[in-house]
Structures are given as C-alpha cells and as structure tokens.
Amino acid sequence: DSPLLLSAVGGNVSISCATSRGVNTYKKINHLLAWYQQKDGESPKLLIYYASTRESGIPSRFTGSGSNSDFTLTISEIQAEDAAVYYCQSFHFINSQRVFTQ
Structure with missing residues (x-):
C-alpha cells in the first residue's frame, strides 16, 4: 500500500521522492523529475516538471524542490480538493533509450 498522509484543511504537507539515478534540475531533457496528481476515477494530472516548474494553471501552493536524487512536493494551505x-x-x-520511473 502507498503511504498515507493526512492533513487538516489549511495545513501543509511535504511528499518526498528519492530517485536511484541523479536528475538534473535545469531545463535539459536528458534527465528530469515530474510530479502528478491523480484523483479517483481520473487520469494523472501534471503538476510540476523540471523538479520545480509548475504546469500552467497549477496553483502556487504546489511547490516542487530538490536536486540530484532527493525531491519534495510541498502542498501549502491544503484544500479538500487536494485529496x-x-x-x-x-x-x-x-544510451539512446528513454527510461521512465515511478
């Protein structure tokens, strides 16, 4: 089972992510880190790419940070719809192969 994080509305939550291979945080396609949100019955929605760049329309309370192999998604002022x-x-x-990891 996936870890469960609980927060009251208005609280803050940080979600950690560790990758087995270093990821560049500058805008270079060779290695990148993204965060997705998936609600029940919906497809995953892109929130953050290049580790810290918000996708268009994503509220500023979603913040990505980190470098190399350790990354964090922080959700500030949590809303009920963030579940x-x-x-x-x-x-x-x-080596000319595209590799995606979750």
Whole structure:
C-alpha cells in the first residue's frame, strides 16, 4: 500500500521522492523529475516538471524542490480538493533509450 498522509484543511504537507539515478534540475531533457496528481476515477494530472516548474494553471501552493536524487512536493494551505494520490516520475535518456520511473 502507498503511504498515507493526512492533513487538516489549511495545513501543509511535504511528499518526498528519492530517485536511484541523479536528475538534473535545469531545463535539459536528458534527465528530469515530474510530479502528478491523480484523483479517483481520473487520469494523472501534471503538476510540476523540471523538479520545480509548475504546469500552467497549477496553483502556487504546489511547490516542487530538490536536486540530484532527493525531491519534495510541498502542498501549502491544503484544500479538500487536494485529496488524491501523488506520484513522482523521473525521466532519463540513457544510451539512446528513454527510461521512465515511478
């Protein structure tokens, strides 16, 4: 089972993600880190890419941080609609092969 994090509305939550291979945080496609939100019955929604860049339309209370192999998604001022499963995904272009990890 996935770890469960609980917060009262208005609280803050931090979700950690550790990758087995280092990820560059600058805008280079070879290695990147993204965060997704998936609500019940819906497809995953991109929140953050390049570790800290918010997708268009994502509220500023969603913040990505970290570098190399350790990353964090912070949700500030939690709202009821933030109830979801959150995933981190790393992308690597290694030896001409695209590698995605969850």
